[in-house]
Amino acid sequence: MKLGIYQFDPEWGKKKHNLARIEEKLTNEDNVDLWILPELCTTGYQFTSQQELNKLAEKFPAGFTSNHLQNLSSYIKAGIIIGAAEKTEHGIYNSAAIYENGEYKGIYRKLHLYYEENKYFTPGEASPSVFEIKGVKVGVMICFDWIFPETARTLALKGAQLIAHPANLVLPYCPHAMLIRSIENKVFTATANRIGEEDRTGERLQFIGNSQITDVQGKRLGKLSRNEENILIVDINPEKALDKSINQYNDLLGDRRSKFYYNE
Amino acid sequence: MKLGIYQFDPEWGKKKHNLARIEEKLTNEDNVDLWILPELCTTGYQFTSQQELNKLAEKFPAGFTSNHLQNLSSYIKAGIIIGAAEKTEHGIYNSAAIYENGEYKGIYRKLHLYYEENKYFTPGEASPSVFEIKGVKVGVMICFDWIFPETARTLALKGAQLIAHPANLVLPYCPHAMLIRSIENKVFTATANRIGEEDRTGERLQFIGNSQITDVQGKRLGKLSRNEENILIVDINPEKALDKSINQYNDLLGDRRSKFYYNE
Numbered sequence: 001m002k003l004g005i006y007q008f009d010p011e012w013g014k015k016k017h018n019l020a021r022i023e024e025k026l027t028n029e030d031n032v033d034l035w036i037l038p039e040l041c042t043t044g045y046q047f048t049s050q051q052e053l054n055k056l057a058e059k060f061p062a063g064f065t066s067n068h069l070q071n072l073s074s075y076i077k078a079g080i081i082i083g084a085a086e087k088t089e090h091g092i093y094n095s096a097a098i099y100e101n102g103e104y105k106g107i108y109r110k111l112h113l114y115y116e117e118n119k120y121f122t123p124g125e126a127s128p129s130v131f132e133i134k135g136v137k138v139g140v141m142i143c144f145d146w147i148f149p150e151t152a153r154t155l156a157l158k159g160a161q162l163i164a165h166p167a168n169l170v171l172p173y174c175p176h177a178m179l180i181r182s183i184e185n186k187v188f189t190a191t192a193n194r195i196g197e198e199d200r201t202g203e204r205l206q207f208i209g210n211s212q213i214t215d216v217q218g219k220r221l222g223k224l225s226r227n228e229e230n231i232l233i234v235d236i237n238p239e240k241a242l243d244k245s246i247n248q249y250n251d252l253l254g255d256r257r258s259k260f261y262y263n264e
Numbered sequence: 265m266k267l268g269i270y271q272f273d274p275e276w277g278k279k280k281h282n283l284a285r286i287e288e289k290l291t292n293e294d295n296v297d298l299w300i301l302p303e304l305c306t307t308g309y310q311f312t313s314q315q316e317l318n319k320l321a322e323k324f325p326a327g328f329t330s331n332h333l334q335n336l337s338s339y340i341k342a343g344i345i346i347g348a349a350e351k352t353e354h355g356i357y358n359s360a361a362i363y364e365n366g367e368y369k370g371i372y373r374k375l376h377l378y379y380e381e382n383k384y385f386t387p388g389e390a391s392p393s394v395f396e397i398k399g400v401k402v403g404v405m406i407c408f409d410w411i412f413p414e415t416a417r418t419l420a421l422k423g424a425q426l427i428a429h430p431a432n433l434v435l436p437y438c439p440h441a442m443l444i445r446s447i448e449n450k451v452f453t454a455t456a457n458r459i460g461e462e463d464r465t466g467e468r469l470q471f472i473g474n475s476q477i478t479d480v481q482g483k484r485l486g487k488l489s490r491n492e493e494n495i496l497i498v499d500i501n502p503e504k505a506l507d508k509s510i511n512q513y514n515d516l517l518g519d520r521r522s523k524f525y526y527n528e
Contacts, residue, residue, distance in 0.1 A: 263527040
């Protein structure tokens with residue numbers, strides 16, 4: 001399975017412009033099976049009011065952005081996982097929408113909101129799901145979800161071979177942590193982070209780039225730098241994530257002693 | 265709280281000799297509050313038969329080794345957490361015994377046995393516990409427990425400020441992973457690993473040393489090298505582990521969405 005990440009600096013509020021850039025990049029590469037794009041990468045990240053976010057958020061799969069992405073996934077015959085602001089009757093979610101070959105597959109709503117996201121977004125209210133894309137089980141989590149090991153673990157227990165991870169990281173820890181998420185779950189991970197900065201609230205956020213794809217043993221298969229706008233394409237063998245044994249005696253999921261773990 | 269780790273190369277089967285070395289090192293340092301010693305560091309690690317292990321394992325707190333360590337902790341007025349082979353009516357456990365100022369505080373029995381440990385040891389049958397030592401809540405886990413994020417998480421949820429981690433590591437991943445265990449739980453960690461090698465089964469094990477102490481943000485406060493026999497002493501402020509907030513909106517334990525996590 002050929003994975004593609006597009007790391008870029010979205011322009012805040014310019015959805016059509018950002019979608020056009022995405023379309024240009026993704027149509028320019030052949031044979032990518034699944035594209036993973038950053039968190040909130042059509043709208044931008046920092047909001048100064050609920051009204052502002054309400055204006056930019058859209059319904060999925062009904063809205064303009066979703067239709068555009070669905071068509072794009074049909075045209076390029078690929079999967080697309082992309083962070084977006086999702087408007088619903090219950091509030092606005094920091095979500096990731098999932099498409100494959102022109103089909104809308106579903107959505108993941110971020111469970112763990114970071115910092116001022118809590119002011120305007122509603123936290124997800126469902127266990128993270130696994131989506132089958134091109135025959136591969138792909139779990140989805142967003143940015144700050146990484147710090148809660150239960151997120152990746154839940155996805156691995158649900159059969160994820162790959163964890164797709166749209167992000168807008170500002171702190172330096174996550175790229176190292178994702179190596180450990182790979183090792184402890186024997187899964188591939190693909191973190192699509194953005195670059196650039198935003199300073200709409202008086203608090204300057206510098207996004208750290210460093211998008212990466214890791215294998216099931218915590219090795220980086222590819223990585224972008226802190227500041228480059230670029231694509232990263234890596235071929236993975238998802239079958240390697242099916243067998244959770246690490247030697248003849250140990251199996252990473254089978255050896256769990258769940259009745260002795262706290263989950264409160 | 266002043267933490268001490270003694271990283272050394274135990275001689276297989278020579279319990280009195282190993283205890284004498286431990287005693288010499290620990291009595292030579294003043295004002296250490298808590299010593300953490302490697303896994304199975306009085307007996308050695310590799311066994312070739314159940315009989316061999318049966319001969320070396322002892323009862324805790326009744327046996328010679330436990331009495332010796334209890335007296336030592338009284339003499340040096342410190343806590344001691346040490347890996348040992350524990351004999352019981354139900355089997356032999358790969359355990360860590362905990363002492364403080366001449367008092368036997370209890371035992372932790374390794375939940376996740378690694379590789380050929382499964383041939384001769386019985387896995388622990390209790391949720392990992394937190395022990396109060398010198399007013400600080402100390403969780404205990406052993407070696408391979410690190411790869412299951414639930415172990416450190418369980419200890420953090422039970423209030424551990426410090427995770428004491430006796431180990432006999434042979435793979436390279438754990439020292440990096442423990443930085444992430446610190447970050448995701450906002451706890452201090454102290455991994456006491458051994459050095460040297462054993463080749464009693466025809467399979468040569470090279471232990472990786474690299475004992476370390478990390479702070480609540482995943483910074484190494486001190487570290488030993490791969491091969492040195494040495495002590496590592498680091499002063500920590502355990503109060504830093506009490507507050508799990510990371511900004512005004514986020515709290516590492518409070519933000520958990522446990523009803524959406526799988527624990528099966």
